[in-house]
């Protein structure tokens with residue numbers, strides 16, 4: 273047997289051409305790999321809609337000053353000049369009234385609570401934020417824990433609507449540790465600065481595409497990966513009926529989706545088979561008038577089938593959207609649920625009816641468009657026990673690596689955590705692949 277020593281850059285397939293996939297390609301190039309990105313959407317990942325010449329996010333997005341991975345990548349891509357920062361205000365809409373959730377100093381201020389309730393909220397939040405028993409909090413379901421720590425009234429008025437806004441009706445058994453993480457990040461605290469990129473996620477995607485292709489990376493759109501198989505010395509992918517081999521692969525897909533396309537023993541090795549995902553339905557309403565002044569509202573009203581409302585244009589200059597307001601009304605729900613499967617027209621009429629109910633002065637004639645968007649695997653419902661460390665990103669001893677939403681736990685998946693994970697996964701892949709023989713060398717040796 274004779275090993276060729278011909279030096280060849282190793283090729284890595286990346287499943288998914290959204291921000292995590294393109295960021296993984298970008299960082300893999302820094303380690304000397306040739307990435308090939310496979311994206312199923314016809315013209316590349318499509319997080320935006322177009323309306324009258326401006327981009328509208330399908331799901332309301334913003335950036336926080338803590339998003340250091342994102343901010344440093346924007347710097348490398350020369351994009352941070354297009355970021356605009358504003359003070360964001362949060363609220364809760366209940367029975368025709370809007371309550372403040374971020375009106376004063378301290379962890380949480382809510383005019384929905386009595387003064388005594390506010391004090392208790394601040395005090396219990398401060399204590400919880402200082403606890404250092406993640407193992408214990410990972411095994412305690414959030415609902416009974418918060419009822420005990422804050423009392424029934426504060427839970428019902430404050431935390432339940434906020435939890436529902438994040439997990440739909442599956443909030444009650446997520447680990448208290450997730451909640452503690454949000455408090456530590458200053459959930460609805462006083463310094464709620466939020467940033468927006470002028471061109472939104474489209475701008476970030478395009479910046480990454482240019483950087484990756486400039487250095488010889490390949491991005492294939494309209495390329496649905498039908499199955500993926502781990503082989504002894506590489507990875508085999510079936511893309512639109514054609515098989516191709518790579519030295520390794522990085523998957524940015526939700527674990528459940530990866531499991532669906534994993535062939536052979538790989539399927540069993542994809543971690544967390546019991547993990548449940550929430551889907552998301554969102555009505556994106558574009559109007560000629562501002563509806564209200566807050567950026568984000570929890571909706572605590574069972575007569576409206578949505579649990580969150582954002583008006584992202586309250587944080588951006590009017591000229592960015594040519595004077596239009598962009599409102600997202602959303603609900604996390606299972607893909608098999610009644611709401612998820614309703615016709616677009618019905619969901620649009622719920623959205624406009626809901627706006628009329630919440631804001632009696634709302635005039636439907638100011639509406640220019642209402643789009644309905646759905647996402648099947650929108651958010652993992654964190655299981656009790658938390659997420660067993662999915663580190664290393666490598667799936668078992670295979671050549672498949674993960675850059676997924678679960679690796680962000682106890683944080684939520686954001687652009688920032690996706691970029692941080694893409695960097696970590698690229699580094700890990702480089703270290704472990706360096707210890708493995710190259711696919712072509714082995715083929716030549718046989």
Ligand SMILES: Cc1cc2nc3c(=O)[nH]c(=O)nc-3n(C[C@H](O)[C@H](O)[C@H](O)COP(=O)(O)OP(=O)(O)OC[C@H]3O[C@@H](n4cnc5c(N)ncnc54)[C@H](O)[C@@H]3O)c2cc1C
Pocket residue numbers: 287288289290291292293310311312313316317318319331332333334335495496497498524525529533552602647650677685686687688690
């Ligand atoms: C309601 C909502 C609000 C959010 N708010 C914020 C926020 O305020 N700030 C923030 O930073 N982040 C926010 N996020 C998260 C942010 O949108 C995501 O982190 C980011 O878009 C990355 O998305 P993703 O991880 O789902 O991967 P995606 O970007 O969705 O990447 C996966 C890609 O894989 C493709 N694909 C799927 N299957 C296949 C296949 N078999 N073959 C090939 N390609 C395939 C898909 O088309 C998709 O483009 C929010 C998300 C939601 C849903």
